[in-house]
Structures are given as structure tokens and as C-alpha cells.
Amino acid sequence: MARVAGRAEVFDAYARSAHGPVARGDQVDGRTVVGFTFDPHPVSGAPGDRLLLDGDHSLDGPPDRTVPAAEDDSVRIIRSGPSPVDSLSGDAVAAAPPHLRAGFERVVVSMESGGRFVEALLDALAARHHTTWLVGGAVRDLLRDGEDARVNDLDFTGTAGPGELTELAEDRRLRRHDLGDVDCRVSPRLVWSAAPAEFPPNRLMEYRPLALDEFAFPAYGGDLAADAVTRDLTVNALYYDHQRNATADPTGLGLRDLQAAPRVxxxxxxxxxxxxxxxxxxxxxxxxxxxxxxxxxxxxxxxxxxxxxxxxxxxxxxxxxxxxxxxxxxxxxxxxxxxxxxxxxxxxxxxxxxxxxxxxxx
Known part of the structure; x- marks a missing residue:
């Protein structure tokens, strides 16, 4: 029988890496990071992710400040910020039941070249020390109905921004395994989506970075607790991390409401x-x-x-x-x-x- 990871062990798996991306609460050249946003129409440079620092809450739009790369030696980065799960308590984060991994992998395999794209993108994000969670209906249905549940959409959230996802999706190294042409888009609410170029309505996945509801414009960089209360129902605020095979229930109510008879x-x-x-x-x-x-x-x-x-x-x-x-x-x-x-x-x-x-x- 497989060993079940303890709560402390699961939480430890989210410890920040010394080589990981900049996060909220870190120090960049002596200033505190308060979040991130995406600028689709910059005054200069290409569209992409933007860094928000202390004092930026009064802005009415994204600043002209790019996010420093984790390996940028020209910028002094002190990783003093928490991980996205640090504010959670009790049994909010736990080892996932075996059928959740099996069900997710079945869905990805069934997507053929689209599934290979999703898998390659998730692996590329993990290689950059980002954390990504499947969230919403797919997690709800797989938890409730088992690995053979009918899953219609793959919705994700995580620590990467939409600009970085587009950069990765267009990387030749990611696309070397016959993944097909993919059309990437970013909505005004920072929802990044990928779809086959020949069938744009048939989305392979959607990704909205961890929400941060503190600015006059859409921003990201919050934790799971902050993200969960921007979603609709408690049963749709359940998260699954395939890389760590862990679930998260930030509200503490999602699993209980889903498993109640009748459902709540x-x-x-x-x-x-x-x-x-x-x-x-x-x-x-x-x-x-x-x-x-x-x-x-x-x-x-x-x-x-x-x-x-x-x-x-x-x-x-x-x-x-x-x-x-x-x-x-x-x-x-x-x-x-x-x-x-x-x-x-x-x-x-x-x-x-x-x-x-x-x-x-x-």
C-alpha cells in the first residue's frame, strides 16, 4: 500500500526555491513586491507581465516595469515572501486520493496532441519552479464521480503570469513533439487560454493566475486563500496540484459541501x-x-x-x-x-x- 504523506510533509513540498520566480512579499532592489499584472498595450516594449511594487496601489494602470527573471544577476532579489499555501491551516492541503491523478491523466491522454501540449506546458512551468493547480469543475467532478468522471474543461491557476505562459507556449523546445499550432490569448481579466489554431473555439485549457483583488486594474500574485474567494461556489474552489499530487480546499467548505447528501x-x-x-x-x-x-x-x-x-x-x-x-x-x-x-x-x-x-x- 502506498504511503500517505502527512500534512507537514505536503506543506513542506511548497517551500520556496532559492532559484524560483519572484513572488509577492519578496524584495527587489530594496522594494517590496506587492503583486503583478499584465500590460497588453505597453507604451514601450512587448506586451507582457509587469511587476507591482510598494506604492503602486494608487496607479490606475500597469506600470512600465517588467518582471525580473529568477536568474537575473543584475537585480538583487530577496525571497522573503510566503508560498501560496502558507496562509492555509488545518487540513486545507492534503495528499490527493489516487483516483484524482488517474482521472486527470486519463483526460489529458484523451486530448491527444492537445493533451501533449498541456502536459509539456505544465512540465515547463514546474521546471521554472512555478506551481500550477487544476481548479474548478474538473477537480469537483473527479473528486465526486471518480476517475471516469466526464470532464469538459481544464481550468488552471498558478504563480506564473499570462505573459510567461505565452512565452513558454511559443518556445520551440516546448513544441518539438508534434504538438500542433496553438493560438494563445489573454482576456481583459487576465485569463490566458490556448486553443488549436485551426479550431479556436475548442480550447485546450484556460489559466487565470492566482487572483489579487487590491488594484484598480486586474492583478495577480495572491495566495490560494485570496484566489478562492474570487470564485463562485465553494465546490468550485477546490484545487489539484498534479506535480505534488496534492489537493487544496482553501475555504475549508468545498469538500464538505461536495460530499454532503444532498450536495450543498x-x-x-x-x-x-x-x-x-x-x-x-x-x-x-x-x-x-x-x-x-x-x-x-x-x-x-x-x-x-x-x-x-x-x-x-x-x-x-x-x-x-x-x-x-x-x-x-x-x-x-x-x-x-x-x-x-x-x-x-x-x-x-x-x-x-x-x-x-x-x-x-x-
């Missing part, structure tokens, strides 16, 4: 962005439709605490994003009376949101 729909999102709140409501609708037996009491409590005028707080230019979320979350046969009934169960803010979407879409 509970919101983990703690932000106050009305657009994100509206999208979380729609995600609650999605899983209430998928899991009709689910306990929605905690989701309804969260919705009940939202501002009564939530729909009025959504900027006009953000409604396309909200409508797109509804398109993704509510199947056509369930639109109309069915979605209205569930929204009413969740609370006034949900009912108002669905009614407004229906009025706007006709």
Missing part, C-alpha cells in the same frame, strides 16, 4: 463587484438546474444579503458579459418560467436579475 450549493465569492455577483447568481441557477436535489439554503442566504438594486448597479457596458453568463449557465429549454421559479427561490436580487435579462433579450 454555497457561494464562496466575497467580492462586491455587482457584475461578478450577477454572474455568481447565474452560476447558482446553473447548478440548481443540474443538481435539482441540492440544498440551496446557503446560496439563498448569500443572495438575500445582496443589494436590492443589484441590477441597477451593473454598468451598461457590462450587460453583454452578464447575458453571456446566462447563455452559458441556463440551457434554452430552461429559460423562462423554469429559471424564474428558481431565481425566486434564491431571493429578490436573483429574481430581479433574471427578469431584467429576460426583458433585455426579449
Amino acid at each position: 450549493l454555497a457561494v464562496g465569492y466575497e467580492g462586491d463587484d455587482p457584475v461578478a455577483q450577477a454572474c455568481v447568481i447565474l452560476r447558482c441557477l446553473k447548478f440548481r438546474l443540474r443538481w435539482p436535489e441540492a440544498d440551496t439554503a446557503r446560496a439563498a442566504k448569500w443572495v438575500g444579503a445582496l443589494p436590492a438594486d443589484l441590477t441597477g448597479r451593473i454598468p451598461a457596458d457590462s450587460w453583454p458579459r452578464v447575458r453571456a453568463a446566462r447563455e452559458n449557465c441556463v440551457p434554452v429549454p430552461d429559460r423562462g418560467e423554469r429559471e424564474s421559479a428558481i431565481a425566486h427561490e434564491l431571493g429578490p436580487a436573483a429574481a430581479s436579475l433574471v427578469r431584467t435579462i429576460q426583458e433585455r433579450t426579449g
Whole structure:
């Protein structure tokens, strides 16, 4: 029988490397690193990852400051920052059950050349001492349904930025094994995606770096605790690290809610962005439709605490994003009376949101 790693051993596996990338809390030439961002339209130089230092919280956009490479001897780097798991406690990080690794590897193999690309990219990130976690629906379904679970999407998070991922994806050394042509993109919310060049809608993977909700613009470089509360439901805030074969449940509620009978729909999102709140409501609708037996009491409590005028707080230019979320979350046969009934169960803010979407879409 395989030996199960203890909690301390799993946490020790995340100790910062002396040769690893710069992280939040480190010192760069005497200044403290407070995060990172991505500049798609720099004044000078190529688009890419940017370093945020103490004093940058007042900025309204990315600074013209690149991220120093780990081996850059011209920059004095003191790696004094914590690892992304250091703020977690108890049993939040643990050795993964065997079926999780087997299930993930089965999915990657089934993707053929796309899977080889994903595997090569993850290996390249690990070689640079980055940590990458599979997160969201794939982890949820593999934990709940076993290694034969149906996995539709591979979503990742980690310590690397979208600029570095694009750099790695275009590296000839990564692409030497018949991986096919890949189209890489970065969204305004710093979601990096890779898709076959001949079939752009068929994404191989998406990657959003560990969230950091402290700036007037999208930033990254937080830890797992900070990232988890930017996600929608507790059952979707479960993380799997294939390199270390470890799971993380930063909220301490995800596994419990997933394994409950009936399953529990509970919101983990703690932000106050009305657009994100509206999208979380729609995600609650999605899983209430998928899991009709689910306990929605905690989701309804969260919705009940939202501002009564939530729909009025959504900027006009953000409604396309909200409508797109509804398109993704509510199947056509369930639109109309069915979605209205569930929204009413969740609370006034949900009912108002669905009614407004229906009025706007006709």
C-alpha cells in the first residue's frame, strides 16, 4: 500500500526555491513586491507581465516595469515572501486520493496532441519552479464521480503570469513533439487560454493566475486563500496540484459541501463587484438546474444579503458579459418560467436579475 504523506510533509513540498520566480512579499532592489499584472498595450516594449511594487496601489494602470527573471544577476532579489499555501491551516492541503491523478491523466491522454501540449506546458512551468493547480469543475467532478468522471474543461491557476505562459507556449523546445499550432490569448481579466489554431473555439485549457483583488486594474500574485474567494461556489474552489499530487480546499467548505447528501450549493465569492455577483447568481441557477436535489439554503442566504438594486448597479457596458453568463449557465429549454421559479427561490436580487435579462433579450 502506498504511503500517505502527512500534512507537514505536503506543506513542506511548497517551500520556496532559492532559484524560483519572484513572488509577492519578496524584495527587489530594496522594494517590496506587492503583486503583478499584465500590460497588453505597453507604451514601450512587448506586451507582457509587469511587476507591482510598494506604492503602486494608487496607479490606475500597469506600470512600465517588467518582471525580473529568477536568474537575473543584475537585480538583487530577496525571497522573503510566503508560498501560496502558507496562509492555509488545518487540513486545507492534503495528499490527493489516487483516483484524482488517474482521472486527470486519463483526460489529458484523451486530448491527444492537445493533451501533449498541456502536459509539456505544465512540465515547463514546474521546471521554472512555478506551481500550477487544476481548479474548478474538473477537480469537483473527479473528486465526486471518480476517475471516469466526464470532464469538459481544464481550468488552471498558478504563480506564473499570462505573459510567461505565452512565452513558454511559443518556445520551440516546448513544441518539438508534434504538438500542433496553438493560438494563445489573454482576456481583459487576465485569463490566458490556448486553443488549436485551426479550431479556436475548442480550447485546450484556460489559466487565470492566482487572483489579487487590491488594484484598480486586474492583478495577480495572491495566495490560494485570496484566489478562492474570487470564485463562485465553494465546490468550485477546490484545487489539484498534479506535480505534488496534492489537493487544496482553501475555504475549508468545498469538500464538505461536495460530499454532503444532498450536495450543498454555497457561494464562496466575497467580492462586491455587482457584475461578478450577477454572474455568481447565474452560476447558482446553473447548478440548481443540474443538481435539482441540492440544498440551496446557503446560496439563498448569500443572495438575500445582496443589494436590492443589484441590477441597477451593473454598468451598461457590462450587460453583454452578464447575458453571456446566462447563455452559458441556463440551457434554452430552461429559460423562462423554469429559471424564474428558481431565481425566486434564491431571493429578490436573483429574481430581479433574471427578469431584467429576460426583458433585455426579449
